[in-house]
């Protein structure tokens with residue numbers, strides 16, 4: 412079924428077959444010409460030049476790249492993958508990814524809950540996650556690297572476990588929201604999300620306390636969780652095989668052409684303290700929670716941005732718990748979908764590979780309340796998990812919702828960063844208003860991992876289709892809405 416849309420909007424179903432086709436189709440002559448035109452104002456050979464930007468280094472190696480992607484997390488990698496897939500012979504050699512920490516020790520993705528769902532209220536969010544679902548299901552094909560040494564162990568397995576998401580409502584307003592969301596989800600093609608009355612919930616999930624529940628919304632397929640590491644490594648290996656260059660480092664300076672509003676070069680501090688100047692055609696900012704620091708560098712030494720990205724790093728904690736599976740009195744969940752409790756927003760799900768035997772292991776967490784939620788000042792804060800969240804909010808909510816969770820032990824916990832969009836907690840995808848060749852994919856506020864396939868594809872389209880989206884129309888996520896003070900409302904923020 413086609414989604415209902417405002418006139419002029421285009422929302423084309425996610426098409427992986429197109430991607431597979433694109434991987435083998437060259438650029439059309441006209442798009443090649445456009446690309447050449449855009450490339451014409453940068454030098455074509457590498458040379459040793461003297462730094463004139465605000466970099467403190469006096470001598471700088473220089474390179475020429477078409478697209479410089481800053482931040483090699485899932486969104487940066489997906490951008491490179493989708494962009495390279497559009498070029499003749501999938502040649503990504505004109506793309507460079509700059510990543511400051513290739514161990515991904517503190518990237519949001521590796522510290523995330525790895526969840527994917529289509530249960531959003533905005534049709535664009537639903538559609539993005541539908542593409543994410545299909546991408547994950549096809550990851551072993553899409554990310555396969557054809558080399559002679561490849562054996563079965565090299566197969567990409569993102570461990571997509573389709574055990575669903577379960578949203579619960581305990582108020583009339585919450586129930587109405589689930590009903591309205593369901594209509595949107597169905598209009599965009601989600602046929603596996605079902606509304607369940609309390610009695611049906613009780614039957615399906617005998618471990619759940621439904622005494623105060625009015626309605627549940629459960630995705631039977633297509634939702635669940637996967638291994639973020641496996642996705643990152645699979646994308647990275649695939650990108651490398653397509654010729655994408657990877658650099659360990661971070662930008663320290665840039666040069667802008669004031670007339671054309673374009674960033675013409677970016678100085679990157681690489682290993683061994685050497686600065687390399689990249690003459691660029693395009694820059695993509697996929698640096699996650701610290702995307703504003705990157706924008707500051709791109710603005711050029713000392714220049715203040717009129718439009719900083721309204722995204723800040725906010726701490727989110729996850730607790731890994733074990734539940735006593737030998738209880739007589741209460742049923743212990745064998746497989747718990749990612750369940751979101753009403754009122755508190757506390758979530759939990761099974762953890763570990765599910766092979767028919769209950770592991771008793773679960774992940775859980777909650778976003779702090781608005782009055783205490785704030786940007787963190789330095790990454791060091793990630794060393795400390797907010798245990799009062801467990802004591803005061805999570806455990807009481809869990810024990811109420813699943814009586815068997817009265818007997819649990821916290822086995823470990825960690826903290827990561829949401830790249831939190833302070834205006835409307837939705838993605839910002841599109842060109843920066845002050846820089847004509849800088850594309851942003853930021854501010855996903857806790858749902859960026861599952862949307863990374865669609866976000867990367869969207870950026871690749873903007874870069875290669877003259878600033879237009881080709882498959883999903885994601886103009887609602889452009890920076891314009893922030894300038895025009897038209898925040899998007901998404902009811903499904905967790």
Ligand SMILES: Cc1cc2nc3c(=O)[nH]c(=O)nc-3n(C[C@H](O)[C@H](O)[C@H](O)COP(=O)(O)OP(=O)(O)OC[C@H]3O[C@@H](n4cnc5c(N)ncnc54)[C@H](O)[C@@H]3O)c2cc1C
Pocket residue numbers: 481482483484485486487509510511512515517518519520521522523524525526527660661662697698699700701702704705727728729826827828829830852853855856857858859860861862863
């Ligand atoms: C606790 C928690 C749970 C979450 N759960 C989910 C979930 O269930 N589902 C979901 O979809 N999302 C979830 N998220 C959100 C998700 O992790 C992010 O939305 C997603 O990782 C964003 O991808 P990214 O590539 O933009 O950012 P990241 O994953 O953070 O990657 C950005 C990369 O940029 C690099 N970088 C930063 N600054 C620079 C610089 N100056 N120079 C060079 N490199 C730089 C970083 O080192 C990093 O590797 C969760 C997040 C947290 C913290």
